[in-house]
Amino acid sequence: MSLLPVDDALRAILSHVSPVSTETVPLADAVGRVLAAPIVARHDQPPFDASAMDGYAMRAEDVADGTWLELIGTSQAGAGFTGALGPGQAVRIFTGAPVPDGADTVIMQEEAVREGERVRFTAPARLGHSVRPRGNDFAVGQVLLAAGTRLTPMQIAVAAAANADRLAVARRPRVALVATGDELVLPGSSLGPDQIVASNSFGLGAMLAPYAEAIADHGIIADDAGLLHDRLAAALDAEPDVLITTGGASVGEHDLVQDVLTTLGVKLDFWRINMRPGKPLMFGTRGKTLVFGLPGNPVSAMVTALVFIKPALRAFLGHGEPAHWRLPLAAPTPLNTARRHFMRARLIHSETGPMAEPISQTDSGHTSSLAAAGLLIVQPEHDPGQAAGALVEALPIDAF
Ligand SMILES: Nc1nc2c(c(=O)[nH]1)N[C@H]1C(S)=C(S)[C@@H](COP(=O)(O)OP(=O)(O)OC[C@H]3O[C@@H](n4cnc5c(N)ncnc54)[C@H](O)[C@@H]3O)O[C@H]1N2
Numbered sequence: 001m002s003l004l005p006v007d008d009a010l011r012a013i014l015s016h017v018s019p020v021s022t023e024t025v026p027l028a029d030a031v032g033r034v035l036a037a038p039i040v041a042r043h044d045q046p047p048f049d050a051s052a053m054d055g056y057a058m059r060a061e062d063v064a065d066g067t068w069l070e071l072i073g074t075s076q077a078g079a080g081f082t083g084a085l086g087p088g089q090a091v092r093i094f095t096g097a098p099v100p101d102g103a104d105t106v107i108m109q110e111e112a113v114r115e116g117e118r119v120r121f122t123a124p125a126r127l128g129h130s131v132r133p134r135g136n137d138f139a140v141g142q143v144l145l146a147a148g149t150r151l152t153p154m155q156i157a158v159a160a161a162a163n164a165d166r167l168a169v170a171r172r173p174r175v176a177l178v179a180t181g182d183e184l185v186l187p188g189s190s191l192g193p194d195q196i197v198a199s200n201s202f203g204l205g206a207m208l209a210p211y212a213e214a215i216a217d218h219g220i221i222a223d224d225a226g227l228l229h230d231r232l233a234a235a236l237d238a239e240p241d242v243l244i245t246t247g248g249a250s251v252g253e254h255d256l257v258q259d260v261l262t263t264l265g266v267k268l269d270f271w272r273i274n275m276r277p278g279k280p281l282m283f284g285t286r287g288k289t290l291v292f293g294l295p296g297n298p299v300s301a302m303v304t305a306l307v308f309i310k311p312a313l314r315a316f317l318g319h320g321e322p323a324h325w326r327l328p329l330a331a332p333t334p335l336n337t338a339r340r341h342f343m344r345a346r347l348i349h350s351e352t353g354p355m356a357e358p359i360s361q362t363d364s365g366h367t368s369s370l371a372a373a374g375l376l377i378v379q380p381e382h383d384p385g386q387a388a389g390a391l392v393e394a395l396p397i398d399a400f
C-alpha cells in the first residue's frame with residue numbers, strides 16, 4: 001500500500017483553495033480578522049508638530065540662565081495658539097497640543113518658574129526636545145499593516161489611529177462537521193454498552209472556530225449507507241467551503257464514508273498519508289467545497305486537522321504559514337518508523353528557556369494525553385531518535 005508523503009498531500013490540498021475573497025467590516029468587528037488589503041496612512045501622525053509634555057514652548061536659543069520670557073498665549077490639545085511666537089516669547093502648552101509657529105522646543109513645567117505672564121527655566125533647553133515632529137509616528141502613504149495580517153488588539157489600535165473606520169478583510173470559510181459511527185453518542189448522554197462519547201466535532205469546532213464564519217455541526221450519522229448518503233448529501237448541498245467528516249475512513253466494512261462521498265460527486269484527490277497518527281485521511285472536492293475525511297480516532301482527527309485543515313483555512317484567508325518552531329528536547333525521542341510522526345509534547349519553560357518534552361503515549365485513541373500537549377514534535381520519517389537537548393521542529397498546537 002503506497003502512502004502519500006505529508007508534504008505532497010499538503011500541496012495538493014492548497015492547490016484547491018480558492019483565492020481570497022474580500023468583505024468590508026466595521027473596525028469594531030475586525031479583531032481576529034485577516035486583512036485583505038493593506039492599511040495605508042492617509043494623514044501624517046501626528047498631523048502637526050505636537051508637544052509631548054505639559055509645559056512651555058519657546059525658541060531654544062532664547063533660554064538662558066535666569067532669563068525671563070514673555071508669555072503670549074496658550075496652546076492646548078484641540079485648540080492651538082493661532083499666532084506666531086517671536087524672540088523672547090513663550091507659550092503655555094499642554095501635551096498633544098500643536099507647537100506654535102516660531103517655537104522649536106518644549107520644556108516641561110517642572111523645570112519652569114512662572115510669575116504672572118512671564119516664565120523662566122531651571123534647566124537648559126535642548127533644541128527640539130519634547131516636540132513630536134509632524135509625521136514622526138507615520139506619514140501619508142506609509143503601509144501600516146500588510147494584507148494577510150491577522151488583526152490583534154494592538155493592530156486594531158493602529159488601524160483606528162490611521163482613521164480607518166471600515167476594513168477590507170478576507171471572507172471566512174463556512175465549515176461543516178459530520179461525525180460518523182454507530183457507537184457514538186453526544187456528550188451528556190447516559191452511556192449504553194459499547195457506546196463511545198463523540199468528542200471529535202467538539203474539538204474540531206473549537207480548533208477551527210477562529211478561522212470560520214460559521215461552523216455547522218451536522219451531528220452524528222450511523223454507519224448506514226442510506227443514512228450517510230442522505231445526510232452527507234444535505235451537508236454538501238449547503239455548499240460549505242469545507243466539509244469535514246470523522247470516522248469510517250479506514251478499510252473495515254463499516255468504513256463507508258469514502259464510497260458515499262464519491263457517489264455524491266466528491267472527486268477524491270487522495271486517501272492515506274505517510275504519517276502517524278492520521279494515516280487514513282482522505283481529501284477531495286465537490287465544486288468549491290473542500291472535503292476532508294478524517295480518521296475517527298480522536299488524536300488522529302485533531303492532528304490531521306492541525307496539519308492539513310488549519311493551513312488550508314489560513315490559505316483561504318490569505319494568511320501566510322507561520323514558521324515552525326525549533327526547540328530543544330527536554331528528553332530523548334525514540335526511533336521513528338517510516339511514517340512521519342506528529343508526536344504529542346508538552347511545552348515546558350526551563351531555566352534555559354522553552355523546551356519540548358515528548359509525551360510517550362502514541363495511541364491515537366488516547367485523548368487524555370491531548371490535554372497536556374501544547375506542541376506536536378515533527379519527527380521525520382525513519383528518524384533514528386534524538387538525544388535530550390537536540391533541536392527539533394515543532395508545531396505549536398494553539399497558534400493561529
Ligand atoms: N485493518 C486496518 N485497520 C485499521 C487501519 C488499517 O490501516 N487497517 N487503520 C487504523 C488507523 S491508523 C486508524 S486512524 C483508524 C481509523 O479508522 P476510522 O476512520 O475508520 O475510524 P472509526 O473506525 O470510525 O473509529 C476509530 C475509533 O475512533 C472512535 N471515534 C470515531 N468517531 C469518533 C468521534 N466523533 N469522537 C470520538 N471518538 C470517535 C471510534 O469509536 C473508534 O474507537 O483505523 C485503524 N484501523
Ligand code: MOO
Nearest residue numbers: 277278279300364
Ligand atoms: O494512523 Mo491512525 O491515526 O494512527 O490510529
